[in-house]
Each structure stands twice: as C-alpha cells, then as structure tokens.
Amino acid sequence: MTESQAINQGLDGVVIANSELSFIDGQIGKLVYSGYNIFDLAEHSTFEEVVFLLFNKRLPRQAELDTLKAQLVGNRAVPAPIVDMLRSLPSTTHPMAALRTGASMLAGWDPDVEAMTPEANLRIAYRLVAQFATVVAAYHRVRQGLPVLPPRDDLSHAANFLYMINGVEPDEATARTFDVCLVLHADHGFNASTFSARVTAATLSDFYSAATSAIGTLKGPLHGGANEGVMEALEEIGSLENVEPWLDQALADKRRIMGFGHRVYKALDPRAVVLKKFSQRMGEITGKRKWFDMSLKLQDLMFQKKGLYANVDFYSASTYYTMGIPMDLFTPIFAVSRIAGWSAHILEQYASNRLIRPREQYVGPMDLPWVDIGAR
Numbered sequence: 001m002t003e004s005q006a007i008n009q010g011l012d013g014v015v016i017a018n019s020e021l022s023f024i025d026g027q028i029g030k031l032v033y034s035g036y037n038i039f040d041l042a043e044h045s046t047f048e049e050v051v052f053l054l055f056n057k058r059l060p061r062q063a064e065l066d067t068l069k070a071q072l073v074g075n076r077a078v079p080a081p082i083v084d085m086l087r088s089l090p091s092t093t094h095p096m097a098a099l100r101t102g103a104s105m106l107a108g109w110d111p112d113v114e115a116m117t118p119e120a121n122l123r124i125a126y127r128l129v130a131q132f133a134t135v136v137a138a139y140h141r142v143r144q145g146l147p148v149l150p151p152r153d154d155l156s157h158a159a160n161f162l163y164m165i166n167g168v169e170p171d172e173a174t175a176r177t178f179d180v181c182l183v184l185h186a187d188h189g190f191n192a193s194t195f196s197a198r199v200t201a202a203t204l205s206d207f208y209s210a211a212t213s214a215i216g217t218l219k220g221p222l223h224g225g226a227n228e229g230v231m232e233a234l235e236e237i238g239s240l241e242n243v244e245p246w247l248d249q250a251l252a253d254k255r256r257i258m259g260f261g262h263r264v265y266k267a268l269d270p271r272a273v274v275l276k277k278f279s280q281r282m283g284e285i286t287g288k289r290k291w292f293d294m295s296l297k298l299q300d301l302m303f304q305k306k307g308l309y310a311n312v313d314f315y316s317a318s319t320y321y322t323m324g325i326p327m328d329l330f331t332p333i334f335a336v337s338r339i340a341g342w343s344a345h346i347l348e349q350y351a352s353n354r355l356i357r358p359r360e361q362y363v364g365p366m367d368l369p370w371v372d373i374g375a376r
Helices: 038-044 047-056 062-074 080-088 095-109 118-143 157-166 172-185 192-202 207-218 226-237 240-252 270-286 290-306 312-322 327-351
Strands: 022-025 030-033
Touching: 030 038, 030 047, 030 270, 038 047, 038 172, 038 270, 047 062, 047 118, 047 157, 047 172, 047 327, 062 118, 080 095, 080 118, 095 118, 095 207, 095 327, 118 157, 118 207, 118 327, 157 172, 157 327, 172 270, 172 312, 172 327, 192 207, 192 327, 207 327, 226 240, 226 290, 226 312, 226 327, 240 290, 270 290, 270 312, 290 312, 312 327
Parallel strands: none
Antiparallel strands: 022 030
8 A cells, every 4th residue: 555645525625717707706706707707797797798708808998899799699509410419319318418419420511620720720619609509409409309400690699599499589578588597507616517627628639529528527416416306306396395305305315405505605605595586586587486495495494404505506596497498407507608618717728738747546456466366
C-alpha cells in the first residue's frame, strides 16, 4: 500500500482552474454569470443575450444581439440523416440517449469539426446551441408518430422550441417563462457535466466529443435527471392531503427525495426562487395549480423535517409539467439550455489548456507472487 494522502472524495472543494463564466456563493444562495446576478438576468435578459454574455463575457449591444440571433436562426436546421437516425431508434429510447447520439452524429456534417481554431470552435458553439433544440424536438415528434416540424425563423429560441414540440406557437407568457427557464439553466460553475466537457476538451479532442461527454453526464439522476424524479414523486403523491403521509413513509423507507439539497448551496438555490414563482404562475394560467401547492407543502415539510432546501430541479419540474411538457423531456431541456454554458467552458478550456489528470490513492495489495493458471 502506498503512503496515505488526503483524499477529497468527489473532488469536493478542489479548485482546478480560473474561470470568468459563473460564480456561486453557496452560503448565501448567490449565482452570477460573468458579473451579472441571476435575478437581474432572469428579470431583464433573454436566453440569446445570455449566450452572448457567456461567449463574450459581456452583454451585447443591439447590433451584436441581432447578429447572434441571426446566427442561431441560420443554424437551427439539422441534416436530414440526423432525423432519419432518430426515426430508426426504438420508441423506448430515452430522449437524452437520442440527443447524445444526435449530437455525436452532427459532427459528421460540420466542416469545422477538426479545425480546432478559435474561430472554427466558436462557429461550432453557435451551431450546437441552435441545433440541440431541434434534435430534441425532432425526436419527440418522431416517437409520437408526428411529422417533424422545421424550425421557424420568426420566433425566439425558446418560443421556437415549444412550437417544434407542440406544433402550436406558444402564448407570450408561456414563451417568456420558458425563456427565463433557459436563462436559469445556462451555466453553473464546474458542475459534473461541465467538468466532463472540460476534461474531454483538455485532451484536445474535438468540440463535439466534449459536448457529448457532457450530455452523458447530465443524463444521470444525481445531476440533470433529478427533475424527472421530482415530478414522478408528485404524481405518486397525487394530492395535497397526501403530501405529509407520503413524505413520512418515504423518509422511513430511506428513499431519496429528489429536488432537495445541493453539493454547493447551503441556502435556497436562487434559481429555485425564480422557478417557484413560475410554477405558481403557470399553475394559475393552466388551471393546474395543484402541482405548485403540493410542491410548496413538500418543500416546507422537507425543511422542517430534514433541514434541506429546494434546488433548481424541484420547481422546474412542476413548471414544465404545467406547460404540457412530458417528464422525460425535462433533462433534455436542461441540455438545450446548458449547451450554452458547456460551449463557453469548452472555449475557455481550449484557450488556456492543461490536461486534467488527477491521481488516485492505490489501496490494493502489492508484490503478489505469480501463480501459474493450473495452480490457482
């Protein structure tokens, strides 16, 4: 056995790089994108402005924003073979698996994929932000046996996505709510999926490989998949009256209650503060307020009984659900937003790269004698 060293399990508290993209103060529940508080961005910005902010470390002027919107709109369509591949998948394929495969295939049609210059990688970043939404929406339509809708060039990124999955242009309130949801999910420091993207980028593998690594990491229920678990729990609870009995039994059974606690936040997740308002608003607009009421009661009880705060996944679940979005699209929507942050981090990693190579502490046996196979 080698000499014992201090271990930071899960890299807890380990700082590996400088970044200009986002800042988190977990003690007071603060989130900042490149200098701007998430509350200000949620109130005033659009997803397109946040994409510019993350890629350029500043807010755009009007002409710059117009150019960025045109770049996204011009890159929304995906090659026909991507849609054909989506049609070939079993209907039971999880949308995150479909996105993972689709994102990897997109590389084959990108002339910039192996260029590895800053200019080429920035073009790829815009394409991926535009095309993730199209791949997710296309797969959702395909598995329902519905025609795939081409993206529209007269709608915002948020409104266009809702149109492509539902076939109906969303009303202004729903489109704005969804737009802010994308803003809230766009970046969050060196979370697991972002770290995966940066580890892959640090090997100087191509941009698509890094983005695909991130998708695979986000798929896990301890990361992006948690919001599906929140809604599954609410459906299982079924009614406001059953919240406390259900929770007491779940805690007695030592079940994991999704949507609570966070590796960084020791206070209320600021994104949950905004999403709580949206959950209530969408519940009132759609006449499905019970999901908000149940969520509110469950949040209060979890704090009383376990001292745990809600995180971003908790209220995003009921917000999306009251919009009519299927549960298994919750995590792909997370990716539709987070590709902005992933891309910004990949660009940042390429700009100041060092191979990420932590060490392990070996705890196995040493110097065992070789035994021939017949004598084992």
